[in-house]
Amino acid sequence: MTDLTGDTPPPETTAAPKRAGHGLGANLLGWLQAAPLTVILAGFLVAPIIMIVIVSFWGATEFSIYPAFQFDNYEFLFGSPVTYRVFLATFKYALITWALTLSIGFTVAYFLAFHVRSQTMQIALFLLCTIPFWTSNIIRMISWIPFLGRNGIANQTLQDWGLIDAPLEWLLYSDFSVILAFVHLYTLFMVVPIFNTMMRIDKSLLEAARDNGASGLQTLRHVILPLTKPGIMIGTIFVVTLVMGDFITVRFMSGSQKANVGRLISNDIALLQYPSAAATAVVLLATVLIIIAVLLRFVNIRKEL
Amino acid sequence: MEKRTTSFYVLAAFFALFVLFLYGPTITIGILSFQGPQGGLTFPMNGVSLHWFRDLFQEQAVGDIWGAFRRSLALGLMVMVSTVVISVMAGLAFRKRFKGSGVLFYLAITSLVIPSILISLGVGLIFNQLGFKVHWATSGFGSQLTWTLPFGLLIMFAVFNRFDRSYEEAARDQGATAWQTIRHVVLPIIAPSLIGVALFGFTLSYDEFARTLLTSGSYNTLPLEIFGMTTNVTTPVIYALGTLTTLFSLLIIGAFLLAAWIMGKRRARAGSDAGQGV
Numbered sequence: 001m002t003d004l005t006g007d008t009p010p011p012e013t014t015a016a017p018k019r020a021g022h023g024l025g026a027n028l029l030g031w032l033q034a035a036p037l038t039v040i041l042a043g044f045l046v047a048p049i050i051m052i053v054i055v056s057f058w059g060a061t062e063f064s065i066y067p068a069f070q071f072d073n074y075e076f077l078f079g080s081p082v083t084y085r086v087f088l089a090t091f092k093y094a095l096i097t098w099a100l101t102l103s104i105g106f107t108v109a110y111f112l113a114f115h116v117r118s119q120t121m122q123i124a125l126f127l128l129c130t131i132p133f134w135t136s137n138i139i140r141m142i143s144w145i146p147f148l149g150r151n152g153i154a155n156q157t158l159q160d161w162g163l164i165d166a167p168l169e170w171l172l173y174s175d176f177s178v179i180l181a182f183v184h185l186y187t188l189f190m191v192v193p194i195f196n197t198m199m200r201i202d203k204s205l206l207e208a209a210r211d212n213g214a215s216g217l218q219t220l221r222h223v224i225l226p227l228t229k230p231g232i233m234i235g236t237i238f239v240v241t242l243v244m245g246d247f248i249t250v251r252f253m254s255g256s257q258k259a260n261v262g263r264l265i266s267n268d269i270a271l272l273q274y275p276s277a278a279a280t281a282v283v284l285l286a287t288v289l290i291i292i293a294v295l296l297r298f299v300n301i302r303k304e305l
Numbered sequence: 306m307e308k309r310t311t312s313f314y315v316l317a318a319f320f321a322l323f324v325l326f327l328y329g330p331t332i333t334i335g336i337l338s339f340q341g342p343q344g345g346l347t348f349p350m351n352g353v354s355l356h357w358f359r360d361l362f363q364e365q366a367v368g369d370i371w372g373a374f375r376r377s378l379a380l381g382l383m384v385m386v387s388t389v390v391i392s393v394m395a396g397l398a399f400r401k402r403f404k405g406s407g408v409l410f411y412l413a414i415t416s417l418v419i420p421s422i423l424i425s426l427g428v429g430l431i432f433n434q435l436g437f438k439v440h441w442a443t444s445g446f447g448s449q450l451t452w453t454l455p456f457g458l459l460i461m462f463a464v465f466n467r468f469d470r471s472y473e474e475a476a477r478d479q480g481a482t483a484w485q486t487i488r489h490v491v492l493p494i495i496a497p498s499l500i501g502v503a504l505f506g507f508t509l510s511y512d513e514f515a516r517t518l519l520t521s522g523s524y525n526t527l528p529l530e531i532f533g534m535t536t537n538v539t540t541p542v543i544y545a546l547g548t549l550t551t552l553f554s555l556l557i558i559g560a561f562l563l564a565a566w567i568m569g570k571r572r573a574r575a576g577s578d579a580g581q582g583v
Contacts, residue, residue, distance in 0.1 A: 030403025037395040037454060041412045044447040045419070048427020055430055108323050111316040125320070127562070132327050134508035135554040138531050139547040143330035146337055146347045153333070153348060184326065216312065237418060245420020248514060252535065265422055269519065274430060281423050292418055301414065302462060 049285070056278035065274050073279035083264075083280075087287075090260040093175075093250070094243045097182040101239050102232065104183065105190025109231075110224070112191075113198035114206075126195065133188045141181050141252050148172035148180075173255035181253045186242055190235035197231030197304065198224070233299035237292055244288050331551060338544035346541060357545035370546065373530035380441055380449070380526060381511040387446075388453040388506030389499055395454075396461025397487070417455035421515030424448050429519035444520040449510045456509065457502045464498045497568045504561040508554060 059068040077083050108129065116122045132140065147153050148171040155167040170176055201224065209219040247262025261284045268277035337344075341352025361370065399406060428448050432439045439445070472494065476486045514528040521529060527550065534543050 027403045030398045030401055030406065033394045033398035034403070034406070034409055035394075036391040037398075037413070037458070038409060040391065040447060040450050040454060041409070041416055044424065044428055044451045045412060045416045047431060048424055049419075051431045051434075052423060052427045104323060107316065107319055111320045115313050115316055128324060129327065131555070131558055132331070134504065134512075134558050135331070135551050136512040136528060136531070136547075138512075138514060138528055138535070139334075139551055140331065142531075142535060142543060142547055143334040146333050147330055149347050151347045156348070184330070187323075216310075241418040241420070245422065247422055248532070252532075262420060262422055265426065269422075269426060274426070277426060278430070281420075281426060284420055285423060288418060288420065289415070292414075301459075302410070 052278045052281050052285075055275055056282050058275040058278075060273050060275045063272065065272075073275050074283075076276065077279050077283065086259050086261055086264050089258065090244055090262075093179065093182065093246075093260060094240050096179055097186065097243045098236060098239050100179070100183045101187045101190045102235070105187050105194055105235060106228075106232070108187075108191050109195035109198055110220075112195055113201075114224075129191055130188060137185055138248070138252075140185060141249060144177065144181060144184070144253070145172065148177055173253070173257055175254070175258060178250055178253045178258060181249050182243055182246075185249065186239050189238035189242065190232075193234035193238075193304070194228055194231040197228050201227050230299045230304045233295055234301065234304060237295050240291060240295075241288055244291075245284070331547075334544040335548045335551075337541055338548040340541040340544070344541060346539065346544075357540065357542045358549070360540075360542045361545055361549070368530065368534070369525075370527070370530055373525050373527045374550075376441055376524055377511055377527035380446060381507045383442070383446055384449050384453055384510035385503050385506035387450060388457045389502050391450075391454060392457030392461050392502050393492075393495075393499065395458055396465055397491075399458075399462065400465055413455045413458050416451045417459075419451075421452070422518070424451055424516045425519040432520075439520050439522040441517065441521040441524055441526055445517050445522070445526070448516040448520045449513050452513060452516055453506045453509045456505045460498060460502050460505070464495050468494070497565050497572070500561055500565045500568070504558065507557060507561075511554065511557075 055065065056073055057069050057071070058065050059070060059072065060066070112122055112125055112129075116125060145152070149155070150167050150169070150172070152171070154171055155164075158164045159167065205223055205227075206219055209223050214222070245262055246260065247266045250258055250260045250263055251266070261280065265277045265280050265284070268274070268280065337346070337348070337350070338357055339353050339355070340350060340357060341354045342356040344351030395409075399410070425448065428444050429439060432444050437443075468491075472490050473486050476490045481489070512528055513526075514532065517526055517529060525533065531543070531546060531550070534546070
């Protein structure tokens, strides 16, 4: 057995409830136990979303905001060519980052799941991949500066090798550095769910494929890949939403030279234009939720845990 | 054992490169934080010194980072404890269907995927309009929970998916009350996984930036302080700070992993394999 968890794959007794509660008594305990979670989510998730939707119809002066019911913010948003450019840039970041994190994450997970033989080694290497996730993202972004800067390691090395004459200017503060940082920060979100699903693949299926004459590549393509789809979907949900909602990576890694939707919102906030920020936020949220809704059609998250 | 194929070595090399990619930059700033007093933000090293670490202890050089560190630590512990308690309770609730469980589950997922800046903006707006002052221990605390709780809940799902209910049934058959069953059977079995939930709760809070941005008020948490520094500090002192806080994170992670490992060992010696999942 190479299952990371050391036990057999979970039987059908999933957390997904089978027995429906009967009457008030059965519900009451559940409600009590779920109450703290409900309160937090109601106060700090649902209420803020409602507030943002409300404020998106408000008006703003230079210093303050006032209640109103007007569509000015949305009219301005949809009437401005900047909006479409910025949304396009956001999709571009999401798409490129997704493709890169998926290929890297899949390869890493595949290596861990099928090529590392000892379970201890598997856990150790897996932890090696996950530890950076628990350290500061901002520090991890800062740490690219000595690499990518004008006189950074990358430019120095390339010049030493005689590959370039002058330092490359596009290494730092560019789309390149933004995407590099995204891949650096978020590949983990692909590795973990994909690895998790791969570990549940019954090894006898792979043997069966081989016994029937499938090459390694054919097994990968026709057996492993389809069975890994749920993990890929979960990873995709994470990466796409993290990149779509980001504003800090783009701001820091592009030296404020590139924009995405998150930065559009944070710029408005900095100018105290809350209604306009709220309108952009509503459109962003709608976009993200639509993407998630589509992705969730392909996977049952609760079954995959 | 069959022989290693070529693809193994290719993949192993790829994996090694990936690990280098993950850790290389952090190690680089670790080295550069020992830069000499005249040194800059990039190589070459201009001597080796502890100059920049000393700078961290002089308030005028870097602002109130120690205050920020204390606040982040306190907030991290608050979020950690709350995340463990609330996640376990919710995890228990979700083992049975109750009215509204579906909605609550999708809310938790929404909480995970919603762009963080929306939480920041929305909570900030609510507090402003109600006339409350935003503070890291109130609005900041709640906002961070919307980030840590979904992780805690998902871990609890994973735990209870692998939970053998016959232990509970055995306890009940011997006359244990519902509370006794949870207290003396369920909780001890899931304890190692709770260390995992605690680790997520603390580290995600300690490093959280976007959701705390507009909700922490006039006293910054450490990540906010560090981000503020990136705009006006142009010396390796920021690397020294980065190195210290990363070391602190590693220490915390190490302590949690060690605790989980020891618990696992003890359990193995006791001869029960219950709750080894996750």
